[in-house]
Amino acid sequence: MLPWKRLLRPLTALLLTAAVAVVPATAAHAADAPHSGWNDYTCKPSTTHPHPVVLVHGTLGNSVDNWLGLATYLKNRDYCVYSLDYGQLPGVPVFNGLGPIDKSAEQLAAFVDKVLAATGAAETDVVGHSQGGMMPRYYLRFLGGAAKVNALVGIAPSNHGTTLNGLTQLLPYFPGAADLLSTSTPALADQVAGSPFLTKLNEGGDTVPGVKYTVLATKYDEVVTPYRSQFLSGTGVRNIVLQDLCPLDLSEHVAIGLFSLIAFHEVANALDPAHATPTTCASVLG
Numbered sequence: 324m325l326p327w328k329r330l331l332r333p334l335t336a337l338l339l340t341a342a343v344a345v346v347p348a349t350a351a352h353a354a355d356a357p358h359s360g361w362n363d364y365t366c367k368p369s370t371t372h373p374h375p376v377v378l379v380h381g382t383l384g385n386s387v388d389n390w391l392g393l394a395t396y397l398k399n400r401d402y403c404v405y406s407l408d409y410g411q412l413p414g415v416p417v418f419n420g421l422g423p424i425d426k427s428a429e430q431l432a433a434f435v436d437k438v439l440a441a442t443g444a445a446e447t448d449v450v451g452h453s454q455g456g457m458m459p460r461y462y463l464r465f466l467g468g469a470a471k472v473n474a475l476v477g478i479a480p481s482n483h484g485t486t487l488n489g490l491t492q493l494l495p496y497f498p499g500a501a502d503l504l505s506t507s508t509p510a511l512a513d514q515v516a517g518s519p520f521l522t523k524l525n526e527g528g529d530t531v532p533g534v535k536y537t538v539l540a541t542k543y544d545e546v547v548t549p550y551r552s553q554f555l556s557g558t559g560v561r562n563i564v565l566q567d568l569c570p571l572d573l574s575e576h577v578a579i580g581l582f583s584l585i586a587f588h589e590v591a592n593a594l595d596p597a598h599a600t601p602t603t604c605a606s607v608l609g
Contacts, residue, residue, distance in 0.1 A: 361394040362386075364441040366403035372595060374448040374473050375438050378406040379431060381453030381580065382420040382510055389452055389580065396587045402594070403442055407434040409458075410510055420454050423509040424520055428461040435462075435471055446473040448594050452580035453547065454510060456480025456538070461524055463531050474535040476593045478580045479544055483525060483552040484516030488545065491515045516552065530557030537593040539579065539586055541565040546576040563589060569604040584609075 361378075368375055376397055380389035386406040397404050409430040410422040420427065435447055449459045449472055456477025462468035463475065486492060494501050494515070505512040513520035530536055536555050542564055544550040554562040565572050565579060565586060574583040588606035592599035600609075 360398050361390070361404040362406060363403070366442065368403050368442055368444050369401055371598075372400075372402050373444060374446050374594070375403040375405060375442045375444050376594065377431075377435060377438055377447050377449045378404065379409070379449060379451035379455030379459055380406065380420060381451075381455050382410075382514070383418045384452070384455070385417055385419050389455075392581050393450070393587055393590065396584075397591070397594075400591060405434070405438050407431065409434075410454075412508075421508045421510050424454070424458050424513045425461060425465075427458055427510070428466055431459060431462050432466045432468060435468065439471065446471055448472070448474045448476070450476040450478070450590055450594075451480065452478045453576065454481055454514060456553075457482045457514075457524075460529075463534055464524065469531045469533050472534055474537070474593060476537045476539070476590055477553070477555075478539050478586060478590070479541060479547055479550075479576050480538060480553050481514045481547045482529065482538070482555055484514055484518060484521045485547045485552070486516050486549070488548045528557055529555040530560060532558075534559065535593075536560045537589075538562045539565060539589055541572075541574050541576070541579045543573060543575040544579075561593070565589075568602045569606070571604050 378390045378394060380386060386408045390406050394404050394406060407430065408419050410420040410424070410427040412421045415421065438447055439445070451457070451459055457480040459468065459472070459475055460482070463472060501512060512518060536557070536559055538554055538561070540550045540553045540563070542550055547553055565574060565583065568589060569585045572583055572585045574586065579586050584607040585602060585604070588609060589602045592602060
């Protein structure tokens, strides 16, 4: 007989290790990192870009490190840009996005209201990485967010959960492991394919009327697997594989959100489709 109790902690550690891939190595210094001009509550949206952009980090991420690349990219293109921290656990600094996802969506709802009040805008655009690309869908569906969001752009989002390349399929063989995950790190349990949270989120369709959806995935994703599980179905949806835009971009789960200028260019296209330009490998020069 397998020593179940001795195996629970290593299994949990493996899942945490896989999830930590969404965070850059600089996360330990996030509290000291500059916001590089974003989260400026005096910013007023322009007529060209009337919707302030709310950036939603991924599991184990935070409002600074996850967005050092994209926030600056969008600020330089005349967007009002904001980012929040959510899903904090008591006694766990810097590494956020670990709490129950439905409660994290409530934090997003309050943050969007704060941004709208400060900017005077009627709607926001939301861009999220990993969990941050999926969690806002709960806000849209269950917390009234559809009236306050024009577009949702998910970068490698965990829309239908993840098998972590099959690792989560081991959970049924380890009695108590799923309960341990749910108690210790609820957001990880919520993102396991087939979880009660994802079942509720995706019942009745992936989208809500009035919101434009873009999903940007990479076929080299090693965290949200299989990568096509990130795609949404419904009206107003664009599902994009990064390598269809530029076969030379080898970004995996982390890089597509943190570094890929190909991905950044396509995010800008999704936010301003009236002025979109084709995304190609040459977009890194733009």
